[in-house]
Amino acid sequence: MPPTRAARRPAATELPAEPTQARRFGKARTAQSTALLEDYAELIADLLASGGEARPTDIARRLGVSHATAIKTIARLKREGLATARPYRGVFLTEAGEALAARVKSRHRLVVDLLRAVGVPSEAAEQDAEGIEHHVSDTTLLAFGRFLKAHG
Amino acid sequence: MPPTRAARRPAATELPAEPTQARRFGKARTAQSTALLEDYAELIADLLASGGEARPTDIARRLGVSHATAIKTIARLKREGLATARPYRGVFLTEAGEALAARVKSRHRLVVDLLRAVGVPSEAAEQDAEGIEHHVSDTTLLAFGRFLKAHG
DNA sequence: AACTAAATGTAGCCTAGGCTACACTTTGGC
DNA sequence: GCCAAAGTGTAGCCTAGGCTACATTTAGTT
Numbered sequence: 001m002p003p004t005r006a007a008r009r010p011a012a013t014e015l016p017a018e019p020t021q022a023r024r025f026g027k028a029r030t031a032q033s034t035a036l037l038e039d040y041a042e043l044i045a046d047l048l049a050s051g052g053e054a055r056p057t058d059i060a061r062r063l064g065v066s067h068a069t070a071i072k073t074i075a076r077l078k079r080e081g082l083a084t085a086r087p088y089r090g091v092f093l094t095e096a097g098e099a100l101a102a103r104v105k106s107r108h109r110l111v112v113d114l115l116r117a118v119g120v121p122s123e124a125a126e127q128d129a130e131g132i133e134h135h136v137s138d139t140t141l142l143a144f145g146r147f148l149k150a151h152g
Numbered sequence: 153m154p155p156t157r158a159a160r161r162p163a164a165t166e167l168p169a170e171p172t173q174a175r176r177f178g179k180a181r182t183a184q185s186t187a188l189l190e191d192y193a194e195l196i197a198d199l200l201a202s203g204g205e206a207r208p209t210d211i212a213r214r215l216g217v218s219h220a221t222a223i224k225t226i227a228r229l230k231r232e233g234l235a236t237a238r239p240y241r242g243v244f245l246t247e248a249g250e251a252l253a254a255r256v257k258s259r260h261r262l263v264v265d266l267l268r269a270v271g272v273p274s275e276a277a278e279q280d281a282e283g284i285e286h287h288v289s290d291t292t293l294l295a296f297g298r299f300l301k302a303h304g
Numbered sequence: 305a306a307c308t309a310a311a312t313g314t315a316g317c318c319t320a321g322g323c324t325a326c327a328c329t330t331t332g333g334c
Numbered sequence: 335g336c337c338a339a340a341g342t343g344t345a346g347c348c349t350a351g352g353c354t355a356c357a358t359t360t361a362g363t364t
Contacts, residue, residue: 131180
């Protein structure tokens with residue numbers, strides 16, 4: 001067998017390949033990729049519930065993006081089986097989409113409530129929850145619920 | 153003046169343009185764009201402190217990406233004035249980069265500590281903090297600090 | 305019924321952040 | 335002092351998610 005030749009610099013601290021950190025970052029990355037879909041699903045559910053219609057322009061306005069961007073993302077929602085839409089006829093959620101929206105909505109509430117419970121002002125709590133919620137695991141969510149039940 | 157002609161459908165609930173929600177989403181989006189730079193800065197600071205050298209391959213391994221991806225992001229760090237690097241000679245942080253790394257590190261600790269304080273298991277706290285930390289505003293951070301001081 | 309504003313859809317461009325494949329430097333071991 | 339392995343860099347591709355500009359459809363007013 002060819003003997004392992006060069007090993008280069010002493011590798012400083014000689015960490016054990018550190019797969020833990022890599023795994024964590026990887027998870028955070030994937031969470032980020034589903035975040036937008038979650039926001040869309042939640043918003044569409046909201047619009048359908050309150051106004052009866054979810055139109056691309058409304059969605060775009062609420063999210064602060066151009067209508068073209070909204071339409072592109074709606075196309076992705078369709079590809080992922082979360083929504084249905086026919087040209088010029090508004091957007092609707094599939095069962096999977098509804099389920100996602102419901103999960104996201106309750107998670108959002110829980111995150112906002114927890115932030116406020118630890119003393120974060122309402123305005124900041126709402127703002128930060130928008131970004132935070134997508135990175136909260138089920139385990140953490142459960143802990144939040146318990147905490148709120150105890151100190152409510 | 154040309155009288156406003158068509159108004160289309162009744163606009164359902166007639167919300168007041170809702171700029172608040174759009175602003176929130178926009179902020180969450182921008183936070184996301186700086187998240188990666190923050191992670192790199194923190195990791196580079198760590199490597200420099202513990203091993204004396206921050207090399208692209210080490211960074212890539214720790215983050216779980218290919219070395220090519222790491223190098224591309226390092227180029228972006230340089231463009232943004234957060235790091236310096238000469239070919240085959242490792243990566244270093246500018247003053248701005250060091251400052252960012254320090255902020256990120258302390259914020260990370262605070263987030264993990266808060267999660268654990270409300271009952272999140274350590275492993276989940278570390279995992280979720282990786283994603284959450286980038287979306288925590290100064291206001292919220294302050295509240296976290298106060299909470300921890302009170303319930304320590 | 306026609307006209308026109310608004311909404312919708314399409315095309316094409318950009319950046320960030322992934323990847324693989326290939327080329328070039330460095331450096332430790334012999 | 336060679337030389338190959340490991341590290342580094344480059345090129346080119348992909349997707350997501352932004353954008354603007356332009357084309358098409360819908361529907362309210364007259």
